[in-house]
Amino acid sequence: MAVIGASGYGGLQTIRLLLDHPEFEITFLGGERSSGKSWSDVNPFIPIPNNLTIEIPDPDKIAQVSDFAVLSMPNGRACQIVPHLVKRNVRVIDLSADYRFRSLDKWNSVYLNESRSINRKDTALCETAVYGLPEWNCNAIRSADIVAAPGCFPTASLLPLLPFLNQGMIEYDGIIIDAKTGTSGGGRSPKENLLLSESSETISPYGVIGHRHTPEIEQMASHIAGQEINIQFTPHLVPMVRGLLSTVYAKLRDPGLTSEDCRTVLATIYRNNQFVEVLPVGVYPSTKWVRNTNKAFLSVQVDTRTSGIVLMTAIDNLIKGQAGQGVQCLNIMAGLSEDSNLPTNTYYP
Amino acid sequence: MAVIGASGYGGLQTIRLLLDHPEFEITFLGGERSSGKSWSDVNPFIPIPNNLTIEIPDPDKIAQVSDFAVLSMPNGRACQIVPHLVKRNVRVIDLSADYRFRSLDKWNSVYLNESRSINRKDTALCETAVYGLPEWNCNAIRSADIVAAPGCFPTASLLPLLPFLNQGMIEYDGIIIDAKTGTSGGGRSPKENLLLSESSETISPYGVIGHRHTPEIEQMASHIAGQEINIQFTPHLVPMVRGLLSTVYAKLRDPGLTSEDCRTVLATIYRNNQFVEVLPVGVYPSTKWVRNTNKAFLSVQVDTRTSGIVLMTAIDNLIKGQAGQGVQCLNIMAGLSEDSNLPTNTYYP
């Protein structure tokens, strides 16, 4: 079991989730910023059994000691190593966006800056990579060589939306997603706007109109709806470390439906998905309720005056929105119970 | 100059703004929770010149020493004293919702719990009270006996929305307001959900569908649009003390309009309103930029793919969203420059 990108939040989180996993052993830690340092130098607060040294990720070395690799690297970097890993029969869970689009051309256009400096030729890998939303793609994940774990915003937004798109219960036009995330979504590399002094005691929108998660959401939404869907997606930065809330607005086709009806739809579709909890009507999710867990808490409310439906999801952006979902996929790929070693209860408050 | 409700945040804020005002002198402090205590007992950190004692608000006594009264009381309480003040020629700025609806029946239905325990007969006062949004009602405010300062959410949401409704540039149907506020909007009385332990490190929606600011927004929006408008409004509680961000979604009628066009609309309409700042296209407001000021920072972005328009406003919920707007109205009523003693620059960060 290799973890590449070990010192960022995604890697750190993955390692934390695998620490006492009954079936996996971490045998390789890859990283660039921290290569050459031992794990405990960088993270004295989370001891790992053998205190591995962080190494430059070399495919041969990784393949010698690992059947699986979780990659938590910047966009445009995973795709430079994944083909080599796959060739060596290392199955990959990639937490970046590199394999989230079935079409490489699409990726090239959405991740324009990243694509400029590299010349990807892994069209076929993009086509076979599986979008790692286990609640909708479990079977494909099981046998995949490459699983692309979804982005945090797509995870929170698609979970409540897909059932209604799938059933044709909402209008395809005019879907609006207003999402709010904590600062850990911006990563561990220092940036001025993520300093506590700057991001505390304030909220602001960012990436209005052109955020890269928009086409990712649209790809999956369109796939499930069976037709092209455009979505208005606006993320906001919230003064908290972890947590992501997505508030989704759409119009019901049948204005007679009630909140209870819609709750039943969600509860039915997700009845066997232990990480998805559908709240009673009138109870709205708080991100604190899912912090440090792999849960998604969903709620739905219908406004009979406007025929509007309001869908709300809270997740932990670093767990169900990133590393936890990666481990959930890993469990499935390895033939284990999908909840192996994944936390479901928060420490409150 | 009387301030009633002096120990809550609205009253405290009003007093702070009037402290060194060149034209007003605070001569009466009213309150119930704190009556009998001197100001400095309750707030050792903000000295006021004469260290007044907080008193039960008696209309005769107030009228003896004041031409104006700012009321910052719970809903359903201001309306029990306002008729007595008006009869005694005290002009009132009410920060509560009691006079925000022209129709008393409407108030009775929206503030159902409050209306149950009282039997308001001040229909006429409701009809003549002026909705205190100075950027749209300045002339009426000048001569009003009762000004009802708007709610914080309506202020932030109406400022960017009214120009487009007024010009008929957006569709009347399907307007969505997703708003985010700090905890001070919930007041100073202790409540479990507003404890730092509960409300820190989390974001959650509340009052989904039925929030009382919805009909208030709709009343003004309908008035300006010249036709009945229904709005989908969802507030969220954000882990910060002050600040309110409103993100408003609508559809443009003319899909050819650009962000720059729409920015020009806002800039033109508000060119003489010094408290409204329209940001350059691509710059999005952060509530920290307006903290402790009476400013509203507006931004607009158009999505040509969806014909959607995204309007964003940041205000300080306790200043432009409450006490500052009250003082702005007070300045206008007193024939002063509307910006007398109102802060416009924040201390950053």
Next chain:
Amino acid sequence: MAVIGASGYGGLQTIRLLLDHPEFEITFLGGERSSGKSWSDVNPFIPIPNNLTIEIPDPDKIAQVSDFAVLSMPNGRACQIVPHLVKRNVRVIDLSADYRFRSLDKWNSVYLNESRSINRKDTALCETAVYGLPEWNCNAIRSADIVAAPGCFPTASLLPLLPFLNQGMIEYDGIIIDAKTGTSGGGRSPKENLLLSESSETISPYGVIGHRHTPEIEQMASHIAGQEINIQFTPHLVPMVRGLLSTVYAKLRDPGLTSEDCRTVLATIYRNNQFVEVLPVGVYPSTKWVRNTNKAFLSVQVDTRTSGIVLMTAIDNLIKGQAGQGVQCLNIMAGLSEDSNLPTNTYYP
């Protein structure tokens, strides 16, 4: 296994820690504020297997279904039920201060307000109750009928201090403890000073000179030192939910000792205590490193200029500082491994 005081933070935390404990089953939930409600009504975000109803704590009923009871009640309340539980052979872990002093007179004087309204007669129980600091009292805890879990400040302060007192390495005079805690230490009952609006973005001292944890610290320090010790203890409220940092200042008797020497003392004494981690010299503990764990991170630094020794401890005030320590004691009392089901690794950040 009964938990009394289930809806406060101490009770909630205890329940969370016992949720998936391999050896204990929660069979009774006691509470007053929430009695009659089912658990999931109060805490929809943490499901418990059988969704018990919270009941008024009746000793007979508790004794029927439980061998152990964890009490998380206000000071002066536990002592009203503990004698009845002990008589019925229920072994008690009390998270309040009621049994922390061997002398009832001492308790009466320190908890003066509480003692006024009750007339405690359980002198003998006070004398036999064991102070539940497992790193120092493990054997006594094993066979105790009543364990009084230490306060959060005493836990964090005593752990680094006792070794040096025990060895006579520091002067007994002039010990200063400057401690800092998050707001959850103030409990879940709404209080104005604990509102996010009030306690966020600020730090302040409280209880200067007369804090009730002072005599608790002094009792244990004196006991270990073998002589009366007076301590200057000042707590501060920090704008964070969880976490407690204690910075302890004392004078070394032997000015030739180095930081490494003193680190060795700590490391040696705690070498078999898996919840105490002594950091390398120059690494200082951050409360985030122990959040949601039962760990205490210790660090020591010597100033050769002043012969001063600075001891630092970080704990999670609700886990190692309260409920986790309670469960640690419970494990010991039940003859289990003391770390059964107790978390040791945080989710960072």
Next chain:
Amino acid sequence: MAVIGASGYGGLQTIRLLLDHPEFEITFLGGERSSGKSWSDVNPFIPIPNNLTIEIPDPDKIAQVSDFAVLSMPNGRACQIVPHLVKRNVRVIDLSADYRFRSLDKWNSVYLNESRSINRKDTALCETAVYGLPEWNCNAIRSADIVAAPGCFPTASLLPLLPFLNQGMIEYDGIIIDAKTGTSGGGRSPKENLLLSESSETISPYGVIGHRHTPEIEQMASHIAGQEINIQFTPHLVPMVRGLLSTVYAKLRDPGLTSEDCRTVLATIYRNNQFVEVLPVGVYPSTKWVRNTNKAFLSVQVDTRTSGIVLMTAIDNLIKGQAGQGVQCLNIMAGLSEDSNLPTNTYYP
């Protein structure tokens, strides 16, 4: 009036305080990171009258348009330009540490890293520069060519300590300062440990034993006491943007003194210093009370059991701890009232 280092927090704060100053006009903005950009590009939220362009600080150009310069540059940078400014008759307020030590040798040893790469020859300037603590050095500041504004920790720690040292009321040995600061003290340049994700929800000590403010505090304390004094100083990083609390521990020489006695000492000495507020005994300062103001709130408590005295000060680290104190000095140097344009009341909460 020139401000150099305009885009950091010190410069930004200085500019904000000078914005509507009745006697000063900002005529030059100097900076390196942002040189060539207009002010509004960098800070769209604080408009300045003439929207100056930030320029590389050239002494000739500065001298042409300014009588005074406030420098807010990294340590070791101010000293490279100050001699040139002084020669051109520009009077300097330096917010860095470059001129805080009368002895250049001392500076070279304390700021070892900085001194290595430069070879300072301005011994004479160091000797004539005035330590800008106006409450103690007002006369010297008035005629100074160079004022070195004190560090934030020294300001908060010296204000309550100096009166007792001056009067010989406390023992010179065993003084302990435990200080707590918000993250803005760490500046605006991105650093991992100052990210919200890292520094939120945690408190930790740093610079234990060797912090550079120790010798600065000792220099002034020794000067006032008339004898060499060693101090144990430990700073802590608190999850808030602004604010600094210093808790100072010492031993009274006369054990019969009460808290009221000691409060009287402070109140008497500072009776003419409007920025120093001595709180009633039993009221402890909260940094929120002084946020965005130039005030220092002091409190004192005596423990008769231990003869200990506990001194507490709250300031805003960026105002009284930095830029506000700089402007206070500037006012004095310019022969104005020292409180010109300096804020004294916070917006609470």
